[in-house]
Amino acid sequence: MNHLELAFDKGIATVTMNRPEVRNAFNEEVIGELSAAFLGLGERDEVRCVVLAAAGTAFCAGADLNWMKRVADYSHDENVADAEALARMLRLIYRCPKPTIARVQGDVYAGGTGLVAACDIAVAADTAGFCISEVKLGLIPATISPYVVRAMGPRAAHRYFLTAERFDAAEALRIGLVHEVAAPDQLDARVAALAGALVQAGPAAVKACKALVQDVAEKDITQLLIDRTVQAIADVRVSEEGREGIQAFLGKRKPNWLLPAA
DSSP states (O other), X not given: OOSEEEEEETTEEEEEEOOGGGTTOBOHHHHHHXXXXXXXXXXXXXXXXEEEEESSSOSBOSBOHHHHHHHTXXXXXXXXXXXXXXXXXXXXXXXXXXXXXXXXXXXXXXXXXXXXXXXXXXXXETTOEEEOOGGGGTOOOTTTHHHHHHHHHXXXXXXXXXXXXXXXXXXXXXXXXXSEEEOGGGHHHHHHHHHHHHHHSOHHHHHHHHHHHHHHTTOOOOHHHHHHHHHHHHHHHTSHHHHHHHHHHHTTSOOTTXXXXX
């Protein structure tokens, strides 16, 4: 891959956007590489969680300027195809069967906020800055909106989508866009701690739990939804991993999915 670096350590895969010279802005090549990376990592049994990180001083400045220049001359059909590629990338991250963590530093603009919101967990340096800036260009944050609105809620989205104000990491924490804020020199330690907790859990249970959250979020509590949750827990209890987890707990031993110590 030309614009990403992949690293693996004890069940943790780290995908690092590596275009610091353009503040990790994305174009069609980056979108394709991110799509391929998350699709592939989601299928690998040895991967227990995925960290999305970025090289340099910024996490992601949104769209690459050269890409935007090309898009400006696209036809409507070409714009649809282009937007579909971005939407597919975000969905692949959001629906990745492995738990995902965004490691956030520096500027996070426009589509960069979509990357943060599409991950299950987001940890930001306290010096990070955010801006959903599309309306300043006469555009709208359409493809990122399903994920960003879920993360920050519609009330905060009304403000920050419409004003394109820049806001800091403390505000991102307050509105729910990120889960935790850390000093820059503690950012890696906090991400490592969360990743370490994820790889200690049952991998099938984590996959099912992630899908459960996505399935029930903001849904009406109907009998159909209740029936689905009843079926889900019954399926897990009789699964090989579920039985192993219960037997290990009752037997006061470690479950067999734990990775060996280094």
